[in-house]
Amino acid sequence: MSQKQYDESSFRVLKGLEPVRERPGMYTRTDSPCHMVQEVIDNAADEALAGFAKNIHVAMFRDGSVAVTDDGRGIPVGLHPVEGLPVVVLAYTVLHAGGKFDKKSGNSAYAFSGGLHGVGVAVTTALSQRVEVEVRREGRVHQIAFVDGGRQIGELVDAGTCGKQTGTRVRVWPDGKYFDSPRVPLAEIERLLRSKAVLLPGVKVALDVEQADGSMARQEWRYVDGLAGYLREMTAGAEALAPLYTGEAYAGADEDYAQGEGAAWCFGWFDGVQLSESYVNLIPTVAGGTHESGLRAGVFDAVKSFIEHHSLLPKGVKIQQDDVCGKMSFVLSARVLDPQFQGQVKEKLNSREAVKLVSSMLTHPFEAWLNQNVEHGKAIAELAIKQAQSRLKDAQKVEKKKSSGVAVLPGKLSDCESENIAENELYLVEGDSAGGSAKMARDRETQAILPLRGKVQNAWEIDPNRLFANAEIHDISVAIGVDPHTADAPDSVLANLRYGKLIIMADADVDGSHIQTLLLTLLLRHFPRLIARGHVFIALPPLYRVDVPAQGKKRPARRFYALDEKELATFRDRLLKEGYKPEQLEVGRFKGLGEMRADQLKETAMDRATRRVLPVTVDIDANSQTNALFNLLMGKGEASGRRAWMEAKGNLVEADL
Template sequence: MASDKNYDESSFRVLKGLEPVRERPGMYTRTDSPAHVIQEVIDNAADEALGGFAKKIHVTLHGDGSVTVADDGRGIPVGLHPVEKVPVVVLAYTRLHAGGKFDKKEGNSAYAFSGGLHGVGVAVTNALSTRIEVEVKREGKIHRIDFADGGETIGEISVVGECGRQSGTRVRVWPDGKYFENPKVPQAEIERLLRSKAVLLAGVNVRLDIEQAGGGVLTKTWSYPEGLSGYLREQAGDQEPVAPLFSAEKYAGAEDASFANGEGAAWVLGWFEHPVPCESYVNLIPTVAGGTHESGLRAGVFEAMKAFVEHHALTPRGIKLQQEDVCGRMSFVLSARLLDPQFQGQVKEKLNSREAVKLVSGMLRDPFEIWLNNHVDAGKAIAELAIKAATARQKNAQKVEKKKTSGVAVLPGKLSDCESEDISANEIFLVEGDSAGGSAKMARNKETQAILPLRGKVQNAWEVDPDRLLANNEIHDIAVALGVDAHSADSEPDLSGLRYGKVVIMSDADVDGAHIQTLLLTLFFRHFPKLIERGHIYVAQPPLYRVDVPAQGKKRPARRLYALDEGELAAIRDRVAQEGFKPEAIEIGRFKGLGEMNPDQLRETTMDPATRRVLPVHVRPGAVAATLRMFTLLMGKGEASGRRAWMEDKGDTVEADI
């Protein structure tokens, strides 16, 4: 569909002067409040202090919403620019990309180190204000110039008095509320900004006056004799660092081949259990979103710490430190000086200068490493925090979850499941070995009995971290088959997914079988305690002996009896003898394991609810603590000496099938 609107040469519009700022203010500054346009004026005063020309910064928040910023620096030049033939103060407030911060050649710049880069600073402030008054004390005279209507109306420069040898600049700004979501200057943000300037500018007095509705003035002043260290301590409140704070500074000299004279950083580092927010600055500009200078600081800290840890052989085997391990609990205040900083956007919230990484890391690493080696106890305390973090990180990375497909846990391939979904009737037999598992599959009732063969011995799970539990294939398969997640004794786990009402441990009636039984009971007591507490765990009692009794006439056919142990075997012998059988007439066989039983024998002795013997597993009432102690003694890795003493004391009371 053709448009009737013309698109020709006359369609193009050229925005001149400060018009682009008023058309698209969000491209040049924050528009949530006037805080950033006021910050531009404060930054100019701070740049004078950074250069060593100002000792005072005085800000006033007026009752009418305007803000005055005054300093005792050199004063903005008021003479004509040699090329533009316009007063320099007018250029600063009306031209984008004009200022005293572009000529960065050493010795030629009015501001060797400044926050300004794009040169749009106070010009943006002017564009988004209804009025600005500038008063300059310079060369013995007080000069005055006013701007109005977003910089469109420019007054004449006039001399309004004498100032003797004093110098400085005073700027009063009336931000235009229509450009901001909230037209009010945020007092808290201005306070934070001014406090940070006091921290970063040693010897500079920073003052804020707030005009009150009743006519008085509330005054706040900031002074940090200890500089960055005092500021970080104040931020930490009552919290003590794990090691003394490390505060230092280092700047490049004239002979430095890599960096310009004066580039470098000042910093304070502290490690806390609960770190306080880190702060960073570039040429006094707060970089709230961080940037490359913070990356450099972390890199320098990590390299120094890594060298210290390796030198003192502090890292446990298998633990590899990463930067986040060392820096995760670190709090810092960093003040970097760069000759020509590159920021992300005019708001200057993030530093992009690539050389800042190398600059800050290079300046910080050696002093920090020297400090660590001169304060070995402090270094070891920091290293301990880092190693603890690395250990936790590696454990976390090794967390194992149930294998899933389409969001559903995949049942183990070796599980022979039952057909019924009635949890009260369903049973699962955890069977030792594949051969016994084969017999059990043929002996089971497919409707209600499931079989899970276990290959070999299950891992001793007494001291296994819950997050690593499922790394063991056998334990993973047991958990998935049961449909229950591992849990602790004092938790309330979700047992709604439990797939079987009875979990029957079925192992051989020998020493190895008893060991497997113990390992499985350890697993359930430690990681699935609610299954024991609610009566879901059982131990099968397979017989150790088979007794074949011959027929006795037509009315008494041949019989097969089973004995659980030596005591039952002796009782059977006595009974058969009373029935008139000679000892040599009966045949006694010993089962080496479940795999030797044929399916009929296994069903009759161990699986058929009518004839089997299974023992429910419970913790005796009031004996939880004692049970816990006994498990720790018998299954704990560090309890070898205690186990030996226990066996020497109790060994004669233990029945052992050898």
């Protein structure tokens, strides 16, 4: 059998836009070209957000192309002082190039924009058959075309005068070979443009769609009442259980946040209808994120304070956030100076500071409104109290089911107060010292802590009847309320489950990974239904902490957490681009969970709004391969097989030794 050659010639360096064409799914959605067209629309919206554009027009043609026109300042066409190429060429052909980076130095073209991933409209070029750009700027019309995914760059042509007109028109022909469907979905574009109209008061947003006879069918969007008008339209026909609350707040020059950071919001409660839409700098965040967490936290704090002030809470009832916000409909538009998104598609905001930003802007104004409108406040409070009472009744039903044959819970278990199984979480924590930090960092209402001493026994080959001879395994089984079982056991084995989530939290080092592997081995072998039903998770505590000093009043001191060396390098590169010197950055390495302060552990691994937690799943189709691999790695009689496997695969391991 011939082997493939592996030498210096085997390496390939992807240049320019090749990485996008090679792996488009890393940069954009590949179900349709909607997101790559959205990048162009977002550029026009950024001009409007900055106050330079009053009109955004989109045209969809029968040949599959889409044109986006704005009357903003127009993309600069002069030569870049360093690169020596026209700026419009850099914008459409170079990744990590744009006018949204130098915000701290004052050289950025935008105070607020949809993010700093730095790929933007260059992805549109990479995945298009053709992109035509027309710029009206400084009295002249400039035109240029990019063909075959940017492989061919046309000449930048001066097409004549345009008087005082300014703006940019971009027409895109998506390349269908990169997408499941080559057509841009009309419904998504309509929804996107409608949201831009809601979030950009005073800006006219229009859409033309070419018909079969060549005529254009036009839609225009304007919302006189902004967010409130939009929410009313989207919930039309539903009974309002409580009145809408609309407001906005932005930081001034002397506040803890950058000037202009803040949010606008509108929310209410409706019978049978629930809508949640959020945006960051006009970018729709369909998967939510930390700004939505801040909104819910602010609403909950205000309502809880109102209930306590007016003594409305019945005895024995505790209000939780989901009681208040679980059936709330809202539209949220946040402005964040330097937003950090999850992935290039920007569907979820990850910026931790956005939680405090939105909640602090919202809590006091909403609480004041509740107390000024006591009747409305009591209506909202009544909804929350009814939801809490219903939750408690459900929890009592569950308690009755598990009342027979109750085992004595482990003495070292710090249990949670809630009896709502779906909300409750059990953290399996490495070491007593880490367990102590976790106890202080937890939410006592819904989070329980079970510290584990040393490394759990390798349970892959233990007889199920001998499992409870190990104290740690015995305590885990009793704490979660589930007995050992086989993979083909019915779901009824989970009838007495006490926690909806079982979260493994170990140090971010080799020993921590070993403990994590031993616990996963135990659960896969003897508690497989927990994994199959999605109850097992892994917390990702950081290995490094980066402290960044303040930069004037507009940029307070910041702290970042990095999971590993790669993420640490990413933060360093970003901060150096922001103008910090290497010696200004204070980098600390956590030796383990026990060394982390409770507030640090809470922020990075336990607070639902900011933690990083991964679900553990098993591919049913690959079940036999999974068992074979675990048998190789964890079986006592597989030493020679493990040695051969490590010799063959050892170069693939990334271990922090």
